[in-house]
Amino acid sequence: MTFRTRTLALATFAALAAAPAAFAQDGYAGGETAAGKRVSIVGGATLLQPNNDTGRNDGIKVDGGPAPTASVSYHVTDNISAELWGALDSFDHRVRADGAKIGTVEQRPLALSGQYHFGDVDNTFRPFVGLGYHHSNIDNEDLNPGGNHVSLTTPKGAIGTVGVDMNITPTWFARADARYLRSRADVREAGVNTGQELKLDPWTVGFGIGARF
Template identity: 25%
Template sequence: MKLATLVVAALAATAGHAAAQEFQPKAAGTFVVTARATGVLTDASDPITTAAGAASGLNAEVGDDVMPTLGFTYFFTDKIAVEAILGTTQHEVRARGGATDVAVHKTWVLPPVVTVQYHPLPAAKVSPYVGAGVNAMIFYGGDDKNGFSVDLDNGIGWALQAGADVALQGPWALNLDVKKVFFKTDASINGGALKSEVNLDPWVVSAGVSRRF
C-alpha cells in the first residue's frame, strides 16, 4: 500500500512538472534567438529633380524584397527586453513618370534595427509586445542600370514595433512581428545632374520560430 502511494505521488509530481514545463515563459535573464522570413516593403515614390531643383516629371520608386533574418533578444526584467535584428535585402530603384519606366539601380541594404521592447504578459502562452528604437541603413553592392549612375547616402532612422510570441512546447515559440521604419536617403543620379530625397519608410513584416535560452 505504501509502495502504491509512493508511485501515485511520484506520478503526480512528474505530471505537475511536465505541466509546468509545457512551455518556457519569458523571464529576466532569458535570451531568445528568432529565425524569420522577413518582407521589407518600402512603397517609396519621390520626385526626381534637376540639380537646380526643377521637376523632371519622374519619380524614384524602390521595390520590395523578402529575405531570411535573425533576431536576438535579451530580457533585462520579466517585461523589458532589447532586440537586435540582422539581415540584408536587395532592392531595385526605378525612374517612373509618363511613358518612362526604367530600372536605374539595384542595391543591397543592411538595415540593422535595435529596439527596446515591453512585454505586458511575459508568462502567457500568447505574449504580445511593443517596442521602439533606432535603425541604420547601409547600402552596398550597388549595380547601376541602363547607363545611369546612382549614389545613395547611408544614415540613421528610427523604428516602431509590435508583435506577439505564441509559445509551443518547451523553449520553442512562433513569432509574428511588424516594424515601421522611418528613414530617408538622398539619391544622386548621374553625378548630381539629377537628385531625389527618397523616403523609404519601409514596413518590415516577419514571421518565424524562436528558441528561448
C-alpha cells in the same frame, strides 16, 4: 515568385512544420516555466516594402523584397527586453521611374530596440511593442548604367515594432511581427550630393521560430 522568394518561403514552412516535433519533446511537464530565462533568439523570413506613396521621390519607386532575418534579445525582466535585429542577407530592390526599371540597389538593415512584452511570460499569446534606432547598409547600387556612378548614403532613423509571440513550450515559440523604419538616403552622383533625398520609409512583415534560454 522569384527563386529566392520560393526558397525563403519553403525554408520558413519547413521550420514551422518541424517545430511541433521539437515542441512535443519540450512540454510544460513538471511545472516548467519560461520565467527567468534571459536570452532569446529568433530566426525567420521578412518581407521589406519601401513606401511608394504617390508624389514621393519625384516619381521614383523602389520595389520590395524578402530576406532571412534574425534577432537576439536580452530580457531585463520577463516583460522588458533589448533586441538586436537585422538581415542575414541583403534585401534586393528594383528601382523604377515612370514604370520602367532604371536600376537595382541592395540594403541590409540593423536595429537596436527596447521592447515591452505584455502579459504573463507563460501566456500562449504575448503581444509586444518596441521602439529603437536603425541604420541600413546600402550596397551594389546600379542606378545609372553607362553614366556616372549614382550612390546612396546610409539611411538611418527610428524603428517601431509590433508583434506577437505564440508560446508552445517554455523554450520554443513562434513569432509574427511588423516594423516601420524611418529611412531617408541622400543621392550622390560621382561622389557629389545631388540635393535629392530618397525617402524609403519601409514596412516589414516577418515570421519566425524562436528559442529562449
